[in-house]
Amino acid sequence: MIRHLYVHIPFCHRICPYCSFYKHEPGSTDTAAFLRALTAELEADRSGERAIETVYFGGGTPTLISAAHLERWLPEFVRVAGIGRGVEWTVEVNPRTITERKAAVLREAGVTRVSLGVQSWDPGVLATLGRDHSPEEAEEAWRVLRGAGFEAVNVDLMFSVPGQTIESWRETLDRTLESGPDHVSAYNLTYEEDTAFFERFQRGEYGRDEVVDEAYFREVMERTAAAGMVHYEISNYARPGYESRHNQGYWAGADYLGIGPGAVSTVARRRWKNLENTVLYMERALAGMTVLQPATVEELDESAWGCERIALELRTARGVESRYLPEWARAEETTAGGLTREEGERLVLTERGKYVADSVAAHLWA
Ligand code: SF4
Structure with a gap:
C-alpha cells in the first residue's frame, strides 16, 4: 500500500553551486500545463493501491509557483491524490518566494507543515552557498509562515560550509532556536558530483575536516537538546510529537510514489526514477501515458x-x-x-x- 507521496517541482530562480537535485530555471515552461502534467501522472499511475498519509512538495522550489496557479491547481491535486483529514502535507519554502497570499493559499488547500530553507543567518555563508535570499528575507518569511497558522514549521540549516566559523554556526543555531521552530534539519555540507562545489573540492580549493564536522555537529546536538528537542535522526531534531512522518516512512522502508521530473518511487522493492527532462515529462504525462519511460529501474534484492x-x-x-x-x-x-x-x-x-x-x-x- 502506498502511503507516502512526493511531488517534485524542478524550478529554481538561481542554481546553488552545491546542489545536485534535478532543477532548472523555469524559462518558458507553461506553469499551468506543468501542474496539469503532475495531476495527469498521478491519475495514470497504476503502480499500486494508494491510501495517502503524507505528502511532500520538494524541488527545486515549490514556492516559485505563483499563488494564482496554486489556487487554481491545488483543489484538483487534493482530489486526485485523495488527501483527506489527518494527512501530513509538507511544502519546502524558499524565503524569497513566499508571500502572505501564497502562504494562505497553501494553508487553505490543506498544507500542514512547511520547511523553510534558511541554511544560515550569516550573510557571508549565504553568499558562499549562492543562496538568493538575505537573513532579513528569511526573517520575514518566518513571520509570514508563523502568521499563516501552519501546524509545524521546520528550519533547514547547513554546516561545514567553506569559510563558515564555529561562532557563526553558534549564532545561527541560537537565532534559529530563539524563534521557536517545531523542527530543525541540520545537514553537513557534502560535495556531490556534477556540482560547482565538487569541482572546487577536486581542485583542492575546498576540503573536509572530520574534526571540524564533529565540532559543528556537537553544537547542534547540544543546543537542540537544551531547547527540549528530540534528536530522532542524525540530521533531524523535533519538538516531541513533531517528527516528520513522511521522512520516517522513507527511513523505515515504506512504499512511496514520487511524481514529477526526476522523482524517485519505490513500491514493493522496485525503484524507478522519472526522466530528468521537464519538457519530455510534460509531453508524456499530458498524453496520458501510464509509464513515463523511467530513466532508471532497479529491483532491490x-x-x-x-x-x-x-x-x-x-x-x-x-x-x-x-x-x-x-x-x-x-x-x-x-x-x-x-x-x-x-x-x-x-x-x-x-x-x-x-x-x-x-x-x-x-x-x-x-
Ligand atoms: S538548493 Fe534548493 S534553491 Fe538551490 S538550486 Fe538546489 S533546489 Fe534550487
Missing part, C-alpha cells in the same frame, strides 16, 4: 534491501533490526564502539557512533 535498511535506519534513534546484521557482535568491534544492541533486538548508534554514522554504516557493508 534481499542484500540491497538489507544494506539500505542499515544505511537509513541506523541513522535514526530507533535503530535497525539486528536480523539485518547477524554478525552484529563483530560489527560492534569493527565500528570501534559506534554501535550497540538495545533490548528489543535493535541496533542503535552510540553517542560516539552518531559522529561517525556514515563510516559506521560503511564498516557494516565491508
Whole structure:
C-alpha cells in the first residue's frame, strides 16, 4: 500500500553551486500545463493501491509557483491524490518566494507543515552557498509562515560550509532556536558530483575536516537538546510529537510514489526514477501515458534491501533490526564502539557512533 507521496517541482530562480537535485530555471515552461502534467501522472499511475498519509512538495522550489496557479491547481491535486483529514502535507519554502497570499493559499488547500530553507543567518555563508535570499528575507518569511497558522514549521540549516566559523554556526543555531521552530534539519555540507562545489573540492580549493564536522555537529546536538528537542535522526531534531512522518516512512522502508521530473518511487522493492527532462515529462504525462519511460529501474534484492535498511535506519534513534546484521557482535568491534544492541533486538548508534554514522554504516557493508 502506498502511503507516502512526493511531488517534485524542478524550478529554481538561481542554481546553488552545491546542489545536485534535478532543477532548472523555469524559462518558458507553461506553469499551468506543468501542474496539469503532475495531476495527469498521478491519475495514470497504476503502480499500486494508494491510501495517502503524507505528502511532500520538494524541488527545486515549490514556492516559485505563483499563488494564482496554486489556487487554481491545488483543489484538483487534493482530489486526485485523495488527501483527506489527518494527512501530513509538507511544502519546502524558499524565503524569497513566499508571500502572505501564497502562504494562505497553501494553508487553505490543506498544507500542514512547511520547511523553510534558511541554511544560515550569516550573510557571508549565504553568499558562499549562492543562496538568493538575505537573513532579513528569511526573517520575514518566518513571520509570514508563523502568521499563516501552519501546524509545524521546520528550519533547514547547513554546516561545514567553506569559510563558515564555529561562532557563526553558534549564532545561527541560537537565532534559529530563539524563534521557536517545531523542527530543525541540520545537514553537513557534502560535495556531490556534477556540482560547482565538487569541482572546487577536486581542485583542492575546498576540503573536509572530520574534526571540524564533529565540532559543528556537537553544537547542534547540544543546543537542540537544551531547547527540549528530540534528536530522532542524525540530521533531524523535533519538538516531541513533531517528527516528520513522511521522512520516517522513507527511513523505515515504506512504499512511496514520487511524481514529477526526476522523482524517485519505490513500491514493493522496485525503484524507478522519472526522466530528468521537464519538457519530455510534460509531453508524456499530458498524453496520458501510464509509464513515463523511467530513466532508471532497479529491483532491490534481499542484500540491497538489507544494506539500505542499515544505511537509513541506523541513522535514526530507533535503530535497525539486528536480523539485518547477524554478525552484529563483530560489527560492534569493527565500528570501534559506534554501535550497540538495545533490548528489543535493535541496533542503535552510540553517542560516539552518531559522529561517525556514515563510516559506521560503511564498516557494516565491508
Ligand atoms: S538548493 Fe534548493 S534553491 Fe538551490 S538550486 Fe538546489 S533546489 Fe534550487
